[in-house]
Amino acid sequence: MSEQPAAGTVSLDKTASETRRRFSFRFEIDPARKESPWWMTIVSIVLALLACAIFIAANGKNPWLVYEKMFRGAFMSEFGITETLVKAIPLLLCGLGVAIAYRISVWNIGAEGQFVAGAIGATAVTVYLPEMPMSLTIPIMIVFAVVAGGIWGALTALPKVYFQVNELITSLMLNYVALLLLDYLVFDPWKDPKGFNFPGTPMFTDAQMLPVLGDTRLHLGLVFALVIVLIYWFTVKYTRWGYELRLIGANQDAARNAGINIKKHILIVMVISGAVAGIAGMSEVTGVTHRLMYGISPGYGYTAIIVAWIAKLNPFGLVISSVLFGGLIVGGYSVQTMGLPSSISSMIQGAILFFLIAGNMVSKFRLRRNG
């Protein structure tokens, strides 16, 4: 109803009294600048490392030595690199799940629970189904993991779509439920009777394990992850459904005008997101631990959120950031000999995210002189 200011820039029309009291500048939010420049990510990471250095120093350790050891441990040896890649696999897959959901503005914080669900699903095959050759066992385990993860994802989507329950809380709660379910299974019905009370299932048979590269721990899961990345990239760019997702993510109103059923898409996307995280769980269980056990995830689902955010939903960015964070986790383990907890990596992750957000927003501002 009112007259519109000229199209193009939206400016903060600070009234004169305010302006005199505060700055003689004007902040302008440039709507055309949706993405922050690529170097902002690097700056954020550097700043985060600096900030954490303060904490490390406060604890009496030399931060530069610590960082050097982390880097060496993660990237400078054959063992380190393969370990980094091993950690990157679940991060990549869970990150994909988070990214797929975030494309349509759905917050999937439940990747952790979906990961566990997938691991449980895959393990169920070893417990309940008869022995089969690997060529059958592995695909069936994948199917079970996909179904389990997909169900877990749906459990987050259904309350959202039908009851307007915020998916953040639902997915979070389901994470804890999944972990408790895991605990139950590995401490009780599925526990290895010969395991000396170790909370885990019996070791998988050869048919139930993923083949590895040489004598490293790098397993076939890497292939799964890369294949899924390619499928994701291809789908978003070349298929009708990928187009619909892009449209919903860009402008929900316009998507509705184009006849897209948003609720249906939320459901589908969450199921897929959960399924992909489920595959991450399956590959971890069959490729790395070779059993279902307590503590199967050191927070992959949560780290995956940062991985997805840094990559800005770009599939190839996801690969890079998952390797980066895989290295961070491995680096964290390698400084344990210095007496530091491996959780140092979570602290750095959180700091990176903080600076990323700040950097993201700061880059949207432009300083203009008033007048």
Next chain:
Amino acid sequence: MDLITQLLVAAISSGTPLLFATLGGILIERSGVMQLGAEGLMLMGAVIACTTYIHTGSLGWTLLAVLVVGGALGLIHSFLTVTLRANQVVSGLAMTLFGSGLSAYLGKSITGTPIPGSVPKIDLNFLDGIPIIGDMFAHLDILTWFSLILVILAHLFIHRTSWGLHLRAIGDNPATADVMGIPVQIFRYGYIIIGSMLIGLAGADLLLVYSPTWIEGMTAGRGWIAVALIIFARWNPLRALFCAYFFGAMDTIGFKIQLIGSAIPSYFLKMIPYIITILVLMYLGWRNRNKPSGSPEALGAPYIREQRF
């Protein structure tokens, strides 16, 4: 003590950390900013409380340290969300991740070390003989009493003072509040900082009163339950009291049922609080589908001044 009384007593001891966190979250969300960093804040509160107490032996310094750290983290969150207008969800998540990581890091050296004392209790011996009430209230510690007083103060503040009115306006319709001359940004900073202090205090209470040794991740999702409790309590301090105690009871009910010797494995009983959270939210969503939910209307949206008219 019979089971009911046991549950009620446990409700208070287990529910008080939840209550602090929920009250802090209510203040923050009422001003229109989402608070999803509660888990990280609580963990930080707990680890700071533990470390400071072990190193200084003084409860006073401990509580001060907790408040300062909570306030500092709150300052970060408010800077990001109010001044930089960053996405409030991501900022909260970052707070959780950072707080979890940092607390694990800081707590490594003191894991398993018990605190050198305990929080003083207020002994109301005249209540001792009274059934139920006596067991519940006769020997509560000062932090718990503080939480109860806080509930009343918060309720009075929000509903009976001019500042409380302004708070409600800011969270609901910041444009209108701004037009009426209320400094929205300043108030939001203030409420976020104070609210974060309270959430940090929640973590401290968890450690000092409920479970006096530091374990990594000891809040086990309580911060997130508090986020949900804010919604159940419909952003109202009095209701928050009952919701927090209810969930406190739920927390221990699994344990208690086990003691009776039920066949249900404890793991499923531990799931109860989380599942109930989802179910209650679903119920609320269904029931309020045609009415406003009572949430501050402006929740989640950064306030930008040019958006008036």
Next chain:
Amino acid sequence: MRETFSLEMKQIVKQFGSVIANDHVDFNCKPGEVHALLGENGAGKSTIMCMLSGVYRPTSGEIYIHGEKVKIRSPKDATKLGVGMVFQNFRLVQTLTAAENIVLGEKSSFWRGPRWMKNKTEEIDSIAKRFGLAFPVDRPIWQLSVGEQQRVEIVKTLYRGAEFIILDEPTSVLTPGEADQLFLTLEQMKSEGKTVILTTHKMKEVMAAADRISVMRKGRMIHTIDKSDTNEKDLARLMVGSDIAPVEIQGRTRPRGELLLNVENLDVYAEHGRKALNNLNLKVYKGEIVGVAGVAGNGQSELAEVLNGLCTWKKGKITFNGVEIKTASVRGAIEAGISHVPENRMKSGLAGSLGVVDNLLFKSYRSEHRSKYGFLKIKSNREWSQRLVEQFDVKTPGIDAPVRQLSGGNQQKLLFAREIDRKPELMVAVHPTQGLDVGATAGVHRLLNGLRDEGKSVLLISEDLEEVMQLSDRILIIYNGCVVGEMRQEEANRERIGLYMAGIREKEEEAV
């Protein structure tokens, strides 16, 4: 004898970028009068009132209150000077009660116990009763009807001691009964020496309530006149400007065809249960442009939404191409051959961050030309997009450039390219030339005429009366959710349309 003015605004200019919203406007008020600001949408009446109430600051010009020059830099300044404005979208906090809203921002006591509230409530009640404005004081705002909410807003200004009360299109949200009640309130305010300024486009209220009337058009003040010296016809003429050269009419090249769209007795409800369309009847034939004129907010948006499947209807029947449309479905509308150029192209028509190709695919991506077996035909889509961009002369840095980088005119051309390429049977174009320059506007008009010449139909919903008169073969006027008048292009004239737009019915024209 010259009466003293309580308020004078002299040579007010307000510019937003290159748009001049107020062009050297003079406006004045006498104490104890009801002064109506009459004009269509975009005439500039809200803008000038916003400057009086401190929401905008004038680019140039002066304001005098009781002879003293004042600078109104913010709503607070305005309130101090005794100016209070009631906007169309209320400044009320929904979860607070009426009383709480009214005392919001007051600096008095910190502690507000029940007794304090009781005092304030009584004070508010007495003000309300004095002016005949009844509303429940202690219930949260969201429980109050729109009319009651407006009364809360009015009392808010009175409570703050306002001497000048500005009401922005007050009756647009009221029932006729509530409107009459409002006029009584205005009388009471007048008798207490207050000055009331009403902005409106409705003739009836102006004649019923105002003492003096100022007519604005296209940002300029046209004329100020006492009510006793004028009548509705004169005012309508001033409002739409019949002294402008007669409109160039672009005639039809072929006779119209059979009935394409038949809307019968349509009732549509918007939010808060407000009835947006009220027993609306509308017919569109093949090969014609039907223009829907009217001031915004009389149901146009809802009409467009219904036809495109975006909203449901409570009562009524819609028949398209002989087939009855039973349910609201966007896909159904798209497949039936209905095209939509929405009024806010960046909000609902285009995805700003996506490229040209992606935006062109909106409606047709499901068709077999654009995708097969679920895969988009990337290469052929790009070629198709290139062709469209050239055909419709859309200036863009490239077909992958994000659409938000395009100028408004080119964005609109893109939208049209998309919708016309589908060869629709009916195009629903809502304010299609809003914000476009002369060249782009002419381009759009050419496109619409082109559709008509091919035997297709256009439903043109626009606030720009000139545009409607230029293009339409038949003109319908919509007011309060139903079609109140209809005329063929040959018999159309601005005066009559203006009267209809302002809610004055002559005789019901039978739809041909």
